[in-house]
Amino acid sequence: MPLLDMRDVRGGYGDADILQGVSITVAEKEIVVIVGPNGAGKSTAMKAVFGLLNVRGGQIVFDGEEITGWAPNRIVQRGVCYVPQVDNVFREMTVHENFEMGGFLRSGDLSAAYDRVYQLFPDLKAKRRNLAGDLSGGQRQMVAMGRALMLDPKLLLLDEPTAGLSPKYMEQIFQITRDVRDAGVSILLVEQHAKQALAFCDRGYVLATGANRHEGTGQALLADREVAEMFLGG
């Protein structure tokens, strides 16, 4: 049974349906990427998982429990963390304080969680007292991921983690995503850089106009002529 099973989900932010039936599964320790043209509903599909959408059809099952219609804070406590694309750090708080806020709901000794985060992001250790807003875009993205990992989630949702980053940082973020997966966290991410993302993920979904268009392993999708022509620019 997959960790996340999203079946035929329809819904939108207001009254209009942006998702017209999206089905996505994520297995344990799997990296799944959602790609597709602008306006395909990629980020919207991800937000549906996190309870940020009015879901009007279909169901979302996480870890054996239906979470359709749950409020985000309940979903967080169930083990799903979400990293928004923009404004995803506390700019006027230090790196370490960002992590502390990530662990806000946890009580007891968090030193193991801090160790894990600083192990995944060694660059941040030296910058732990710097304000998150003063860091480079790539490092801010790491802070955002670290904040989300403080709750020790089973599933991490990343909304375009490489948007606006240089190719060097993009590679680094992908590598860190793999490291996070190897640490036992499943990952669902939305990506604008479709080619690079499909090359590094386990499986991918191609969405178009709010519905599933193609799915398969990253390699298979990259090899698919139709996918290549439609979304990857040849």
Add this chain to the structure above:
Amino acid sequence: MTLLDFLNFYLVPGIVLGAIYAVGAIGITLVFGILRFAHFAHGDMATLGAFIALALAASGMDPWVALPLAMAITAVIAIGVDRSFYDYLSRRPKILTVMASLGVALMLRAVVQVVWGVDPTTYVTGIVRPEEYFGILLRPRELNTLLTVVLIVVGLELFLRKSKWGKAMRAMSDNPDLARLSGVDNRKVTMLTWAIVGALCTASGFMLGINTELHSMMGWQLLLPMFAAAILGGVGRVQGAVLGGLIVGITEELSVFVVPAQYKAATAFALLLIILLVRPRGLLNGKVL
């Protein structure tokens, strides 16, 4: 005029007044930074707190002992005001809450006038001689005021920097959506903010009352210099509010060199206009209004 005269008759009173403004401005900046509206009932909440301290002092307590008690009582009242008025409007455009706070200001003032009357009064009667410290003349109440302000500012800074809920308040001010995603309970932060704001209001009203006199309009007259101080320092910044308060207080006292003393109160207004023209984000780069 000697340097000591300048210090004793202009600078020291300016610093004392500025310290009082600073405590009020911190409250304004907290409401704006975390709850995101301009709180016009701030001054009258200070009046109410000052009169609650008066009621406690009238029962035989030393006013400075009554202060922390009055701060605690006003903290509860501030939470009640939020629950009764502002909370209902929290999902509507913020301008409605701003207008409602003006109404709350009138209500609080009316309560003070009904209960304590409209005549000026004082905490203690009699003339107090100042003590001399290396040539600087300070009355005990002025020294207490300065010490209290230092205590409040240091205590609040420590709370905001070190404690879990202080950090939650900063997080809510910094990025409310992300704070909610992190599991911070908006209602608890709001309650905590009002408790602190009520206590700060009381401290500023009390200290103004003990250094001058108490009357039902005192808070309303505090409003303009307190807002000027908050904006001057940079809205949303605690250190900015302290800096702004001191600058406004000192400028008011020094203004008598330039304009007649009746225009002292207009100085804060002039200062506010100049800041908004020259540096609208304030000295410490506050959030954009």
